[in-house]
Amino acid sequence: MIRNFNYKEKAMERISIYAWVFTLLVFSCGPRERIPKEAFEEVNKNMEIKRISEVEILESAMEWGDSLTTKAQKNLIENLQQAIADGGFGEAIKFCKTNATELENELSGNEEILIRRVSTKHRNPSNAPTEEEAMILEAYAYNSEQGLESDPNIQKIEGGEVFLYTKAIIFPGGLCNNCHGKPEVDISKSTLEVISSNYPEDMATGFRKGDLRGMWSVRIPKKEVVKRL
Ligand code: HEC
Incomplete structure (x- = not known):
């Protein structure tokens, strides 16, 4: 059972890492446009999910x-x-x-x-x-x-x-x-x-x-x- 939770936690961690990487890419490589609000919200949402493991x-x-x-x-x-x-x-x-x-x-x-x-x-x-x-x-x-x-x-x-x-x-x-x-x-x-x-x-x-x-x-x-x- 425990292993199962760790796995889920890791998956959550991975999701939020992907989300951050995505955001960084938008920041660094893209034209100097404003980041869409949704992208930030998505990242924050993932962080919230992670907080309650x-x-x-x-x-x-x-x-x-x-x-x-x-x-x-x-x-x-x-x-x-x-x-x-x-x-x-x-x-x-x-x-x-x-x-x-x-x-x-x-x-x-x-x-x-x-x-x-x-x-x-x-x-x-x-x-x-x-x-x-x-x-x-x-x-x-x-x-x-x-x-x-x-x-x-x-x-x-x-x-x-x-x-x-x-x-x-x-x-x-x-x-x-x-x-x-x-x-x-x-x-x-x-x-x-x-x-x-x-x-x-x-x-x-x-x-x-x-x-x-x-x-x-x-x-x-x-x-x-x-x-x-
Ligand atoms: C005055 C008599 C009386 C005393 C004293 C008493 N019980 Fe009971 N007990 C009952 C009755 C009657 C029921 C059935 C209750 C119901 O209909 O749900 C019961 C039910 C239970 C149950 C639920 C399972 C079952 O058998 O239906 C447990 C567990 C239990 N008693 C534990 C205890 C413990 C531990 C004590 C001491 C702290 C205790 N009882 C003291 C009368 C008593």
Whole structure:
């Protein structure tokens, strides 16, 4: 992938060198006429394109994904804690069912960006990974089994027009055990009842501290990144 960007950058560089050479030729060899305005504009346009390189776009998408998921996670946990304080775990489950998706997304302030949490062992079937996401999850799962840390990842999808930012969610135990830990040990019977009546196909129990719980997945169209630069 990296080689690909370098190649593109070089191509851009070459285009602007050609443009300059063209301008110089017009200056030095031609009759003493004024340079057409368009020639200057063309050169400047090429310089502008070069200034925002593919690498910068990619780095900016990565930073954006990082900051969105960090904020979304914080927002989700704060709301979860509040819901537990207000009505206990059962009520908090219903709260998550209604609000989780919205809470994940409300921070981006951009409708073109889709923020999700996905997991192969999901509670809500709509959090099942896509084919692309499943491959990345598999790599994260491998790392977690080997005791290795997973860095956030960014990939180009849909013919390079969209970035897929992902970040592993490692199960921290603690509070999360009450709804995702071991049934009847960490999760009370009454909580289990609320889970099964709201999510009859729940797979999201039995997690232990350090397990891969899932990942954040953010779909960022490239044009939105360029707009921001
Ligand atoms: C009050 C119970 C409760 C607690 C506590 C809780 N969760 Fe959940 N979790 C849920 C419910 C309910 C869903 C499904 C939300 C939905 O419908 O989108 C869910 C979904 C998820 C998902 C999305 C994938 C899936 O399984 O559908 C992840 C990831 C997740 N939880 C991680 C955590 C982590 C990490 C913690 C601790 C910070 C935590 N949860 C604490 C109830 C809980």
